[in-house]
Amino acid sequence: MPVTTTSPSPPGLDDLRRQDPEMADVILGEGERQATSLQLIAAENFTSPAVLAALGSPLANKYAEGYPGTRYHGGCELVDVAERIACERATELFGAEHANVQAHSGSSAVLAAYAALLRPGDAVLAMGLAHGGHLTHGSPANFSGRWFDFVGYGVDAESGLIDYDQVRALARKHRPRAIVCGSISYPRHPDYARFRAIADETGAYLIADAAHPMGLIAGGAAPSPVPYADVVCATTHKVLRGPRGGLILCGAALADRIDRAVFPFTQGGAQMHTVAAKAVAFGEAARPDFAAYAHQVVDNARALAAALADEGFVITTGGTDTHLIAADPAALGIDGPAARARLAAAGIVLDTCPLPYGDERGLRLGTAAVTTQGMATAQMAEIASLCTAALREEPGTREEVRNLARRFPPNSG
């Protein structure tokens, strides 16, 4: 039976409507917005009703500092079961020795990985922010840039692909304590074996920040960093289609350090409703229909990238291996931020992203959410031409977008 996705009216909403119509209107309005526009934000997806049910469950009431069997609070017998199930499913799904499912978000997972492996002032080598690194990869506005000495690697100006010779040269020069691979806008697979070899050669830990592709990895549609990285950080809410949250995987030797870096070092009580929802999502992701979904996500991204290229967008790296596309609309006579605004006005919702070596920001698109809605490659061609129509501000485009979204309601399975 296929996993059905978000119901427009979550359970309990009738109670909320009676008690707090103001907030009920916001929640219903957001459901309507999601159902009538196209969600191409690469980091978003639609969770299943089962995941939402776990999030809205009595586990939300429970305090649970510590880990199963060693909690600081009483009454944890059942939430202990929930966390053990979540950890077992995560280790099985990804073939890891240890999982920590308590990290509140992707950023919290990365913070904990750094806390476990690094000391303030240590050198860390990660993808530069202008080339697609995340805030947690050394932004001066983030704890990472404040507490560690980040060196950025980048992509080749011609191919747009990671320049591994540069990664190696920087690692040999700066002797970082950790090398981070993972990005918010790089549409290709990192070469984890190559990163591992560079880390081994230079005595660095390898941290894979797989926040984006973790769902593709679960579905066998992307290579796994688990055999190569000392620590794998991820989110559970991107392609993986679970609740908003973080996940950390590591080998048995680092398990205790990672757990202590999450609690008590960087977090307090675990969010047990989210932990249970993560377990539900891991269970869904282990099923054959999720593998089919993950492969369809990539097929759709390839089709969308090709269709956008036909429309005149320049696609970084010439295409994609993942759910993610980085596109430069400059040839259409518009920059990324202006394009994003016109697309939003037509109900096509996406982000801008840095374009390596470009002066302007580009557009970042992802196919995780539209694929959950049941869209296939035929709809990707339709979306690409709707994008061009939106950029030209052609009348009627908003209505066409609404009709397409309505044909694929997120709860249709």
Ligand SMILES: *Cc1c(COP(=O)(O)O)cnc(C)c1O
């Ligand atoms: C999304 C993302 C994160 C952060 O996840 P949050 O849950 O928003 O904190 C970290 N690293 C990478 C590479 C990401 O894509």
